[in-house]
Amino acid sequence: MGTAAGQKFQVVAGGSVTTPKGFQAGGLHCGLKKTERYDLGVIVCEVPAAAAAVYTLNAFQAAPLGVTRESVAASGGRLHAMLVNSGNANACTGKQGEADAYEMRSAMAAALGLPEHYVGVTSTGVIGEPLPMERVRKGIAELPARVHAEGGGDFCQAILTTDLVKKEVCVKVSVGGKDVYIAGAAKGSGMIHPNMATMLGFITTDALVEPADLQGLLSGVTDSTFNMITVDGDTSTNDMVVVMASGLASAERLAPGHPDWDAYKEGFQHVAEYLAKAIARDGEGATKLVEVQVNGAVSQNAARAIAKTVIGSSLVKSAVFGADANWGRIIAAVGRAGQPVNVDTVDIYLGDIAVLVQSRPVRFDEDRAAAYLQGDTVVFRVELNMEDGNATAWGCDLTYDYVRINAAYRT
Amino acid sequence: MGTAAGQKFQVVAGGSVTTPKGFQAGGLHCGLKKTERYDLGVIVCEVPAAAAAVYTLNAFQAAPLGVTRESVAASGGRLHAMLVNSGNANACTGKQGEADAYEMRSAMAAALGLPEHYVGVTSTGVIGEPLPMERVRKGIAELPARVHAEGGGDFCQAILTTDLVKKEVCVKVSVGGKDVYIAGAAKGSGMIHPNMATMLGFITTDALVEPADLQGLLSGVTDSTFNMITVDGDTSTNDMVVVMASGLASAERLAPGHPDWDAYKEGFQHVAEYLAKAIARDGEGATKLVEVQVNGAVSQNAARAIAKTVIGSSLVKSAVFGADANWGRIIAAVGRAGQPVNVDTVDIYLGDIAVLVQSRPVRFDEDRAAAYLQGDTVVFRVELNMEDGNATAWGCDLTYDYVRINAAYRT
Structure with missing residues (x-):
């Protein structure tokens, strides 16, 4: 861990989205990518986590974004699990694409024993090709057995497309004397441009925080981090950042006005900025x-x-x-x-x-x-x-x- | 010459900016480019031509644009000669750059025996380097001897930077039974993006038309031609399109409402669109x-x-x-x-x-x-x-x- 002067958070070396209390994750290869790399992953929380998300501003939003938005709304700002596939964006795939995204949600919910509206879905990859649902179904059925407490790195592999490196980060903040963790994983390498168009980002934290406060925090931080990177000016149809807060750190409830809110916000900002810069540095073909x-x-x-x-x-x-x-x-x-x-x-x-x-x-x-x-x-x-x-x-x-x-x- | 069905103009094969009556042009190498290619050119009209121009929207406008704008205003919309150099943009060159642009104008006016306010100046090339005025002065002094009635091609050479090909076109329109010519030359290959940011364009015509009508025509046509091309989204500090109308075709005065105005406008549109497409096709590195x-x-x-x-x-x-x-x-x-x-x-x-x-x-x-x-x-x-x-x-x-x-x- 390192602390810069005046910095209110500490970077946790080797941390991942499974470092905050209550989160497990996993990944596997189900056949959406041509090579044997992971292409299906999930983050699972022990409890229904407070959730917030920001979505692409592209007029053509891929089917899974609507499904995730519906889940977050139906559950009053809660998510228990977040499913992701890479290799196929399920965008511009019409009614079948919508049906496939809903089926991914229900299959994942069934496999994990959760209500559907606690599951979010997201996809990244080629636009306009139907999902090979046979492979996706098989992969989802196998996924729960691959989920474990050290699975953050596997999940991080599963979200990559043309990315050359995994992008993950974790910080620790003290809230009322208790350690609270914030971690993030992201993908994104091309079709990267401001306005939540950029990428997929997954942030987990064990802070206790209400969905509305989490949404305010995420939206504000996104404007100065994820929305300030560009690789090629192209805004994708699929991309989003989602944050899940388990509340399992045994720390006080956080909200604007809490004495440690600023420290938490600073740590959150660091996670988002770290991921944003990592995406920019890993821009397609980039050398710097x-x-x-x-x-x-x-x-x-x-x-x-x-x-x-x-x-x-x-x-x-x-x-x-x-x-x-x-x-x-x-x-x-x-x-x-x-x-x-x-x-x-x-x-x-x-x-x-x-x-x-x-x-x-x-x-x-x-x-x-x-x-x-x-x-x-x-x-x-x-x-x-x-x-x-x-x-x-x-x-x-x-x-x-x-x-x-x-x-x-x-x- | 060829005429497509319903087309109100004829393309003049081999035509250039010196084809319309009253125009001569020339070019030479004065030492702004490292190789022996032409880097200084001028279009001269026998009479003070009606003139109109559109300028880059970039907030940082190069010094020569201000000089040209001043000439057009001071002469009531007339230009006798248009000087251009390539290899150095004379942009972001401060007070010295302004002084250099004014000196180019006065030197060209003196060499041609014209009042200063009948001369326009434009530059293209590297930003932020002072003009080597010694070479420019010498070149301007030699330029009148290089001006001739077939000099359109030489001029067209002198305006190129990274361009691979010359871009010139000429059309003929019938106005009240008389032949009227419209011709154009352009440069531009990189830093090409909509909003008159694009390039240098020079259009000559022997139509008799008032400066205000010429400006209206140029502005309207620019919106659907030069402002609709992009190579890299980068809007330059220097670029402009200027049109000079000699009125020497012995044809009726043209203005909106004249029975042949639409034909003239169509020919003008063709010249602008041809040049715009030629610039796009010759975009830096482009294969198509x-x-x-x-x-x-x-x-x-x-x-x-x-x-x-x-x-x-x-x-x-x-x-x-x-x-x-x-x-x-x-x-x-x-x-x-x-x-x-x-x-x-x-x-x-x-x-x-x-x-x-x-x-x-x-x-x-x-x-x-x-x-x-x-x-x-x-x-x-x-x-x-x-x-x-x-x-x-x-x-x-x-x-x-x-x-x-x-x-x-x-x-």
Whole structure:
């Protein structure tokens, strides 16, 4: 465990979604992916956990999202189990797709001995192909036997598609003197763009917290984490983040106003931000994480829009791949974000290297800049020097491998 | 010359910006490009031509745009000459950049014996580097000797940066029984995105038309041509389209309401659309032109937004490069455009191959689809089946070469 100065949470090394009390998980290969990798997984809570979720803003939402939304509503904000498959998105699959998503829910509920409305379902993978339900049914029937207290890593495997690495994180917060855990797992590598479009995220916690407070927390944190990453500007039909709170930490009930709410929120923010950055760094074909900080905008929304425009620029992304300190592409992106800027007061930094001051190019050490851009994390800082709107966005470089992966994903 | 059925104009094979009466042009290499290619050019009209222009919406507009805008305003909508350099954008170059742009104007005016306010200036190339004015001055002094009646092709060379091919076109329209010509030249290959961000375009015509009518025509046509192309979503600081009308065709004065205005407008539209498509096809690294037609949207603006979102999708563009009939990425892009869609009534066609009908996947011949996608022009048609808003956008595929070109443009 490590604690940075002033940090109200501790990172739990090796933690996963099964670290918070009350959660088990598992995964297996049922045949949706061509290779033998896991493609079906579930998180199960001992009790009906307080639940909250955010969903893609894409007009075409995949069938499982409607099923999960219905479960959360019907159960008054509770989920007992969250089922996921990868390899097939069950999106644009019509009435059959809806029926399949409902059947996945009822089969999982039956296998676990739970009421249907305590089960959520989500899918990720290719759009528009019917689910091979024969394999899915068989997999769901076998899944309960694969669920165990150390199964967080297996679950994390089961949600990946073109991802190269598992993305999981766990933190510990003290609530009224008791340890409370927050953990998360995520997938996402392509079709990644702000507005909950990004990915699948699963957060578990053993805090005692009401569904409405959990929803408020998740929505707020999502705006500054998951919604601030982009790989390619493409918003998916399927993606969502769901959080389940077991309340089994034996700690006090948490709500806004509790003396430890801020610490809990900080830990939650860390989990979400860690996963968001891990997704950006693992962007399809990416060789590095790119962070864009925008300060001094006229509002937070303006700062967010500018940061997202810069992080989404194919020209900026290509320049990072080429370790080219091409700040002209950054300022061009700032200028086309549709937000107020003072064209005479912009400063731009690559790491701590000033390249533009008061909108004027300054002489800088090109070799040092190139060396900085070759690192595995690149931070661009844009100081607008107007008001106090700040935001940070994350993305990755645009590489030959992005093209290779996406020129032949389906075939 | 060829005439399609019902077409009110004729394409003039081999025509260029010097085909309309009254125009001469020229180009030379003054040393802004590293290789010996032309990097300085000018179009000169015998008389002060009626002029109109549209400019980038980027907040950071390069110095020459302000100079051109000032000339057009000071001369009451007239330009005698239009100077251009490539290889250096003179953008984000501060007070010195402004002074350099004004000096280019005064030097060109002096060399041609014209008042300053009859000269426009534009630049394209790297952002943020000071112009090597020594070379520019020398080039401008030599330029008048290089101007001639067949110089359209030389001019067209001088405006290119990463472009692989020259982009020029000429049409002929009958106005009151007299031949009137409209011709255009354009550059643009990267940093190409809707909203006059796209490129440099130069249109000449010998029609007799008032500046205000010319501006109305240009603005309207730009919205459905130059503003409907995208290569990478990046809006440049420099780009503009300028039109000069000499009035020397000895034809009647044209204005809205003239019996031949529609024919003239149709010819003008063809010139703009031809150049826009040529830019998209020559997008950095592109192997083909992609056209996205959106019909049946709730409004023309909605159709335009959806068409631009689809054409701008890195995933759609990669799939086209891979000849992968991945319509899931198209519908995902339609769904994230932020426009009303009926999720149950969408049809999608690749060429004439239906792949989605009433939002349901239909069986199609994958081999035929792959063969179609390997052609040099790919048309996606999205039928929303709601109201009568229609639009067409153009772009290109996303390839390894796009990344290669942009990872090392500046260095």
